[in-house]
Amino acid sequence: MSQKAVKPSEITPESTYLNRRNFIRAGIFAGTSLATGLTYRYFNPISEKEPAQTEISTVSAQTEQSTKEKPNTFEEITNYNNFYEFSTSKGRVASAAKGFVTRPWTVEVGGLVNKPKVFDIDDLLKFDQEERIYRFRCVEAWSMVIPWMGFPLKKLLDQVEPLSAAKYVAFETYYHGSSTNPDVKLPIGPNGMQSSFSAGIDFPYVEGLRLDEALHPLTILATGLYGKPMPNQNGAPIRLVVPWKYGFKSIKSIVKITLTDTEPPTTWNLANSDEYGFYSNVNPEVDHPRWSQGAERRIGEFSTRTTLMFNGYADQVAGLYAGMDLRKYF
């Protein structure tokens, strides 16, 4: 699908119509009033009080991979967060991350690649930005629907040309300093991040994917949500989103991406390997040792929902795990 690129600021109710036409072409929301409502709301964020930031350069409506479930509100998405560098309390991350400085920002991409490259965040924002409305399922058994902005990770990996020896992709979050020694009390950093000791997990936060998972069209680097640049608490200025895996795989505020030939270490697996595996695909049939994964609470709802295999993306991703014992590779 090719659409004319438009700045969010240029989008008027007229483009609601244009986008609606795209939906119709995609054969998804054809002719429903829901489509118009969602499109309009998506491009007209609920909270207008946010400070102005650098605008995302281009937006093309990308609907094929988006769910038509109702997105959570901007308020919900930006006030109920897991970002342990700032706080282990979901309601406090937003205020703790307020002073997080995300300019200048670079993402270093290297390892087993032909053309290692340091990308400036402003260059990454020049990649054609798409909207992806994805279900998001935390391992703690809550979920949301989030209208991300971003681009396929594949586009970035293609530029650095992975070598044939590359089998995995490792990611690292920014950290102002690091210490795994509980006796070393780090000062509260310029970005308000806390020590590993206070958070109870090692920093910098690290994650990883198998290369084929990283290249999958559903895997994106997200640069914003609800048409706005990524809020600090959601992983500004750029974070991973892998919608068929538990939320902790979707690492925030990335500064480094490394192609490797061995499975990279991941923060929650290092913290507790019995509870958190490398794959961490959403799987209602494999319970967490301390709770069921068969159901989830959608933030904003009272009753629980049944958790879907691969978070409802099985059609698209089950093939990646053909022949694998998902109890062993959890």
Ligand SMILES: Nc1nc2c(c(=O)[nH]1)N[C@H]1C(S)=C(S)[C@@H](COP(=O)(O)O)O[C@H]1N2
């Ligand atoms: N660097 C970093 N990335 C992180 C986390 C974190 O603590 N630090 N938490 C993870 C978890 S457990 C979840 S559920 C999601 C939450 O993303 P959200 O706050 O944008 O909904 O971020 C993931 N990425």
Ligand SMILES: [Mo]
């Ligand atoms: Mo999570």
